[in-house]
Amino acid sequence: MGTVQMRSFAKYLGQGIVYALIAVLLGVFADTPAYRHFDDDKAELTLSLAHSGKHVRECRRLSAAEIAALPPNMRKPVDCPRERVPVLVEVELDGQLIVREFVPPSGLFGDGPSQIYKNFVIPTGSYNLVVRLRESTRDEGFDYQREARVVIGPRQRFVIGFRAEAGGFIFGATTEPADSPADTQQLG
């Protein structure tokens, strides 16, 4: 009888140990070891914009004869192309060009917005940031530009966005007054 009880006790003890091992396995790997995703002396610069370039050519006013040649339900005074030009984006940090990319329009017919989303890990500190965007068919220069002196702190996420209706580039974090004139401007 005593032996049977001992065996039974040993079995339950063994089961307890197995459950405890499973609990330790679940409890430990549920949150350890800790993972360092980002260093404290670094920051993240995120460039994210979705903007439609201009149409590949100007709209053309149709002649009366051309309008008359169209089916009645499709007659309109101007002929505009669907396709848009790629948007050229540049990001310059302390004079070093880190992004220069012609971003193609999205969509099967190339009529959607150009989209770009990029992350850069940079050391914390003060930077002279220049961003430029060309949305037109011009071969030289840019349609939008912003330059600012920015101080980026530890693990700060500094976002560069763009909204034409808000005047152009948007910096998602506060910027210090620039040494040189910093401006968001729609260039001519």
Add this chain to the structure above:
Amino acid sequence: MRAPTRTETHGNPTRRPAVGGGPVAFVQGRLRWGFETVEAVLDRIFGPAWNPLYQLGALGFFYYWVVAVSGIYIYIFFDTGTTEAYDSVQYLTVDQWYLGGVMRSLHRYASDGMILMMVVHMLREFALDRYRGARWFTWVTGTPILWLVFVAGITGYWMVWDQLAQYIAIASTEWLDWLGIFGEAIARNFLTPTTLDDRFFTLLTFIHIVAPLLLLLVLWIHLQRVTKPRINPKRGLAAGTFLMLVALSFVKPAVSHPPADLTVVPGVLKLDWFYLSAYPLMDTFSNGAVWAFAGVLTFMLFALPWLPPVRRPAAAVVDLNNCNGCERCANDCPYNAIIMRPRSDALPFEQEASVHASLCVGCGICAGACPTSTPFRRASELVPGIDLPDRSLRALRDEADAVAAGLAGDARVMVFGCDHAVPVGRLATDGIGTLSLPCIAAVPPSFIDYVLSRDLADGVVITGCRDGECFNRYGVAWMTARLLGERDPYLRKRVPRERIVTSWAAASDRVALEKQIETFRASLSALPKPSAPQAPQAPQAPQAMADGDGPNA
């Protein structure tokens, strides 16, 4: 008959002969040895009925229900919103720690347990080679379960909207955006606090609820080709598991990181490695590389059943002239491969057995259950109502006769073994004859009667997979029940039980089985010699057999 015995020593890893060579077989052999070693220990602690490794699928289900019930409770208090989400979870965790906090911890740890059960379950099925042939369906339908569990788990972490959630949200959306199938990058939702909309949390909640429901549907499909699936663990095991989860919840409650702040990159994170192991890969490699890794892994899992060595045993075949439609084969088939349908010939029976060849794994359990599978038939050809083309009953009888003719000594033993347990061929000596079948339940009980009543051997050893862990799911259970007279076809009462021994042993238990056979032979030598062999019985035509009236009844 002696009570079914377990053998518990661990020998060298022994590959089943059917697996073949190559790296897959090597990995399977090592894994199998590992599992058998741990299972042997757990058998001693829990017993075969409660052994957690024999109930991984059922335990997975149990964890699912714990997650579901605790999730419903949490949902009652959860608020969708960029600040409300975090606050509501904090309320549960801190203010209502005694119930809400425990529920949250149960939710987390049971979710982790689900992953653990799922991965070990998959590894074990792979190690035991239970994913090929007709079993491809269950394996393949298990693969999307992995994805759904991860989707459910990851969206759950996301909903807390702490720094961990922020990390997951940005990494996940950037990973998804790599596909380029979304109109606008979804990661742009997480640029700044102002770009994040409360409705996004409503969408997340929807996904977090729909994914587990979809998971339940896929689990149902997953079990379609197995009969009597075990979806609930034994009560004692379930109780122990639940108590373990509750204790863990009190000892180490699940807590949140600081609230999310999209202007700051999270630094050090306490990742749940069960769900989030892939995220550091996204930091190290490109999103495209991680997609390639996930895609190749998924494809490999899908393709595994068809990778070499491809083996597909011939399906069982019904011989209508010998089938009286008794249903025993259909009742015993572990894979739903046999259905009963209306009689298609002129014989005076209501129904006949029909084999769905694509579902049949060729285990032969049906042949072992057929009342016409009697080796005593000599006048007419031995063709049972259902049989395996690759391992016919007639060939088995001829083999038994031939093996018996070579036995010598006063303790001759005939060992009936299983291809998936101890390779019995290695046990053969002058006094020990061996026969191996795809499953031990493929041996009709009348064969034992045949061997002993015809004096082909002095004793019979029946050995198959470990109790509770049959390669063909119910082979050991059905065989045991037949021998104990609890399941048709029964072993006849006239068969001397003291001359039969059963041993349910894994491939690595060969040494223990050898010792057991030696002990058995010693006991046989001490028994009085049986009387002269009995006269052969007249063959019985199936038309004369009613249910329960076969030669073994």
